[in-house]
Amino acid sequence: MRVPNSVVLPVGTHIDCCNGKEVEEKKRDIMTKIQAMLEERKTNLAHLVANLEDSEESEFYMDQWDRLKEMENSTLTILNLMPVNCTDYQDIKKLETTILEHVKNEEIFPNIIQMLPPVYKKVEAAIVDIAQSEDTPEHGMMDLSILLSELSRRDHLAKLDRELLQDILRYLHRIGLILWYEEIKQLEGTVFLRPAFLITMFKTLIRYGLVQQLENISVDILVGEHATIRDQASWVWMFKSKAMLCQAAMRALLKHQLYSESMKDIFEEMVGHKSQKGKLFILLQHFEICLEVRNMEELNPGAREFVPGKPWEGLLDCGAAHYLFPTYLNRSEEVSEMWGGDHPEDLQVRTYFSPEIPEGFFQRLMVKACSFYSAHWVAKVTCLLICSGKPLLIKENNQKAYSYIELRCRKPGKITEFQLAWDFIMAIISIIQKLSEDWPGLHMSVKAPCRTNGCPAEFVWPDVDGKSTVTKEEIKTCGLCGHLFQTELLLPKVPNEREMPQPPARSSAPHYYVTSYGTTTFGPSSINVNRQSILDN
Ligand SMILES: Nc1nc2c(ncn2[C@@H]2O[C@H](COP(=O)(O)OP(=O)(O)OP(=O)(O)O)[C@@H](O)[C@H]2O)c(=O)[nH]1
Ligand SMILES: [Zn+2]
Ligand SMILES: [Zn+2]
Structure with a gap:
């Protein structure tokens, strides 16, 4: 509901595991639940607006009121749930056709008829070409300025400037062809030409059996990270009991994963170190896949007053950040x-x-x-x-x-x-x-x-x-x-x-x-x- 005029197509998989009647029942149940959820959101939003309007100093909250009103007005279209059996190629094709039909439907997407300038299509084709080229590394990350010079070397694109390229990238990001997070300061200069790569990266952390992965980190990696088997045991413990990983554990785990998936060369860039966060960390936090828990290094407001002669719990054992994974x-x-x-x-x-x-x-x-x-x-x-x-x-x-x-x-x-x-x-x-x-x-x-x-x-x-x-x-x-x-x-x-x-x-x-x-x-x-x-x- 925060995205204006968004369209949602619910898809239900595994229909081959149910009989036709069950599929109908589940479909109806899901659609009813979605409808109820929408109603609930609407009334809650109305409550929030009313709370603001009733507050004594409501004139201070004009901005917030505007934001809420905007959310109230942004429409959300829920399309009919589409049941599929993913093991059946025909069903996948059918899903593809359905999506295309919806996207071309002007009633659902009124903006679709806007004509894009031809240069958009040219840049899009050139970017697809670069992304598929053998010279582009597996991860498909590219500096914005390098991409610009690559593109402007091509026919018909010599006059492409940075500003126009950024407009086009914004569009390509929206349609999902590439990813470009210009709103994240540290990533504004990086274009991800192969979005699937980021999913692979996220999957190294959000996956089944992460505890096993932690346990499987080799002693060689531990040594390389100045960690001990005992550290590893405490990482596992901490993860199991608090769904948290400390910086060192994250590094070792990602090293373990990236090395075993032959992505060794990008480890430092993605993971970074204490003083500079890597790209992956920035993205993990941006998407709130994990939340940073910072333990004060110098200040510990929870510490007791120092009384001479009495034992004093000093600073925390571990000064570095921890990352909480709410999904776990x-x-x-x-x-x-x-x-x-x-x-x-x-x-x-x-x-x-x-x-x-x-x-x-x-x-x-x-x-x-x-x-x-x-x-x-x-x-x-x-x-x-x-x-x-x-x-x-x-x-x-x-x-x-x-x-x-x-x-x-x-x-x-x-x-x-x-x-x-x-x-x-x-x-x-x-x-x-x-x-x-x-x-x-x-x-x-x-x-x-x-x-x-x-x-x-x-x-x-x-x-x-x-x-x-x-x-x-x-x-x-x-x-x-x-x-x-x-x-x-x-x-x-x-x-x-x-x-x-x-x-x-x-x-x-x-x-x-x-x-x-x-x-x-x-x-x-x-x-x-x-x-x-x-x-x-
Ligand atoms: N029988 C059947 N199996 C399916 C269907 N869709 C997916 N699967 C299987 O279900 C399992 C999970 O599928 P994924 O595509 O990995 O599911 P996911 O939700 O993306 O899970 P992650 O990969 O962990 O993110 C796989 O073994 C698929 O082959 C389906 O429609 N029918
Ligand atoms: Zn009482
Ligand atoms: Zn202890």
Whole structure:
């Protein structure tokens, strides 16, 4: 829906494995599901627009509003599903004919009748010629300037200039003949004349049995990469449990794959090294096939204050980047095992989203969060972080009209630990809040569920957008079940030492810990959490 006026032709394979009735049933089922999905997208988009229009400062959001409106207006045509048996050559031919018929249909593709200047056809033919030529290397990557000089040597193309070539390349990229990612800075000078090559490259990482591939990396490659068998074992472990590979593992794995597929010569160019990313890495990230988890080398905001004489967890063992492969996040046992199950006593906060948690939101949250806290375990909808030995669980629940991300910490045993727990929670909430700004119109609110088992009430946090009115109440009373709770169990507040153990004395002068939400800022390499302590009374 983000691509204006796109046309989708669903294709169902393996019909030879079903009988005719089943094919009809499946086809109907798929088309109904697609229709329902489209309806859902439409209503969600309408919600986002409404959220923006209802917001107090809606005039600030004109750009975002325009973008949403554009998405609302862009049509998406879903053609009737085409069932095929790929093992039957006739069916493949039939598919080809169907696609051609659709493409030529002016009702579906109104722009098709635009005439292309003849030079487009000439360049296209010349590029096909170059791509098929024996002198062009297997991978088909070519510098834009070399391509230009190649082309301008040909008859009728002597006057071709860079600007025109770029226009033509844009067109050829759109029809899929070549690939040219001009929007990616590091790749704007490279034309991929053989698109299939990139698919082959991606397939070295997105494939069955990647664990085996990791295990099969030869000792020669390990030596060449300054790695040990023990490193290899930890790569395998990390990949199995967290779907992550560190830079060194990626290099060794790709070396293993590319060498065995006789693409040795392009290894450095595609993979690169620490200081300069290779083309493949750039593409993997561009398409979000993997997400970079950066562990701070110099700064570790999760580290505890240094106290002379006490042991201090210093910097992380591995300073280099890690790459998370969301498609491989299929195990959740490790996270549950590390966490040890929810307790009714846990500190629990939820950030609710309306109309829904956007696609890819949770993955990006995980990547950001894991970049700040070096000890982490991740699964598809959960993520466990550890800071100063204390775990925090992040859990996604994306259910219609019940979409939230839940944060859980164990109830601090000592008064002094409340500050750490709330700091930790606030840091994650700040990341969530920052991320949500990328989705115009997304509505978010923070609430703490009532701690009484079965009570549906929730304590709404004060406006998270700064100008925070922090509660001065020491005791919160649930409006539904009537139970009383110490405020620090529901909101970021740090109790006074004298108050504990419960019940807290109302008369003592409590020492509040106020988190100034608005000034918690996150950058790629710095974290700056401002705190203030005020003395009440
Ligand atoms: N019987 C039958 N087998 C099919 C059909 N289409 C694909 N296959 C087989 O299914 C398997 C997977 O096919 P692929 O084309 O590799 O599927 P893919 O989704 O591209 O998977 P990747 O190659 O991993 O990306 C192969 O063994 C194919 O031969 C079909 O219509 N009928
Ligand atoms: Zn260990
Ligand atoms: Zn209650």
